[in-house]
Amino acid sequence: MPLALADHHREFRSSMRRMARERFVDGYLERSLQDEYAFDTYRELGKLGLHGLSVPTALGGDGADAVSLGIVCEELGWADQGVASQFAVAALAHSYLAQRAQTAVAERWLPGLLSGELLCCVALTEPEVGSDAANISTRAERVEGGWRITGEKASITASHVADLAIVMAKTDPSAGARGVSAFLVDLDDASVARQVFRDPGLRSVGRGSLNFDGTFVPDDHLLGEEGRGFHNVMELFDLSRSMIGTLVTGGAQRAIDMAAEYVTQREAFGQPISRNQGVSFVIAEHTTLIDLVRTYSYHSLSMIDAGERNTLQAASIKWHAPRAALDAIRECVALHGNVGWSDELPLQALFRDVSAYLIADGTAQIQKLLVARHVLGREAVDG
Structure with missing residues (x-):
């Protein structure tokens, strides 16, 4: 396995370093002390095309490799840890959607996500379940035309401002880890309640909880195979x-x-x-x-x-x-x-x-x- 960056990765690192230090160093201290999500930097990442870095070219992204994602994290992390967190969460969510969402669903949501107009969080952790992810209590029950999700997710990065969430829920409570499925949930729904936490760090990104009270999710918003979440x-x-x-x-x-x-x-x-x-x-x-x-x-x-x-x-x-x-x-x-x-x-x-x-x-x-x-x-x- 290679332990040194290839030439094209070194060139990419140089360009990312210039970009990060020119655009995000100034203002880091001020942003780190605020309690509001830094939408300006999130949208700037979209304008720079970085929200599409982990997405295949067929879906409007760049199809970059994992090493390139790491380079961006390091260079943004030098400039502003909050901006680096914004990039990392988006890269993971967008990559997951590109890999698991049905084509029509991906084509509906990804353009707004890649431009920075929309924001998606990843909702796995629960109040009583952190690392023991196989034993989540959030349930997804099948109904006509889709599913209804009930449960609470806690300590979710940017959940208080996100438009969408990739939600892990039990579709078969008796199957343990094999009963967990993933859904793309539109958070602009009256059945979704939110709470924001106040933390000492990463305050320009923030985290919070999501409470789903029978939130309806269409069939086509199941991400990947049922039970493979x-x-x-x-x-x-x-x-x-x-x-x-x-x-x-x-x-x-x-x-x-x-x-x-x-x-x-x-x-x-x-x-x-x-x-x-x-x-x-x-x-x-x-x-x-x-x-x-x-x-x-x-x-x-x-x-x-x-x-x-x-x-x-x-x-x-x-x-x-x-x-x-x-x-x-x-x-x-x-x-x-x-x-x-x-x-x-x-x-x-x-x-x-x-x-x-x-x-x-x-x-x-x-x-x-x-x-x-x-x-x-x-x-x-x-x-």
Whole structure:
């Protein structure tokens, strides 16, 4: 498997880096402190064509590979963690729709989603069910012409402002994971109630809950085969968890870059503080650790492009990458002293935003369980 970016990926990274730093660096700190969804940046991503990156060309997208998605996550993550989150959620939702939706349904909704006029969230987590996704309680009951969905989804990114949701619901409660199906639900319905949460980080994106009270979904809005929703969303997690690795790498790298510039300019006792090994070694250590996370994340994404199963790698990245990134950012805050602890610089914003990924897409505990099952076998771990 390739462990280095190919030439065309390097060229793409250069163009994405210029774009991200020209368009999204300014305003990050202000956006990170607001409590409203940043529709301006979301629509800007649509104008740039980035909402279609994961969609096949036949449906109006670019048909980009997984490594390219990771590159965009890293470069946007350096500029603005909230914008990177907007891109990542959209890429996953649009990819899922392009793969699973019936042609007529995809052609109806994708143009608005790709332009940035519409927004789709992915609704899996429930108040009592997080990582144990096979045991969701939301139900979809067959009725004439379609289905009626009843249940609550919680901690759903951008659900308070989304137009559509990919909703996982039980169509056969007795079948466990094999009884979960996926539906595309129009949230502009009187039977859907919403609640928004207030979080310390990723405030320009936000999360909330959705309550479905017999919400009608037409037959043609079933995504993929009935009973295959859990299997399909697990494949999506292998992509999203790898993308998170590059996304938080971007945030950590910005903190390291800021600290490297600061310590060479800040003087104490008549010399730059970078001449103290207690300072320079911190930069060296976290540069090494973040580069390792970056390399492994792109390796995992390249496995997807090669048709290889990457569940082990994705789970490893998901539990380790946010911790490594937060360690780096925290040390960079300390290297800046008092100003690093203030909201004058985006270091605190980076720390708050990256901390969301300790939980989002599965906690460290469930990721370690997945890794342990792979190494030791399910029977040895689960009994």
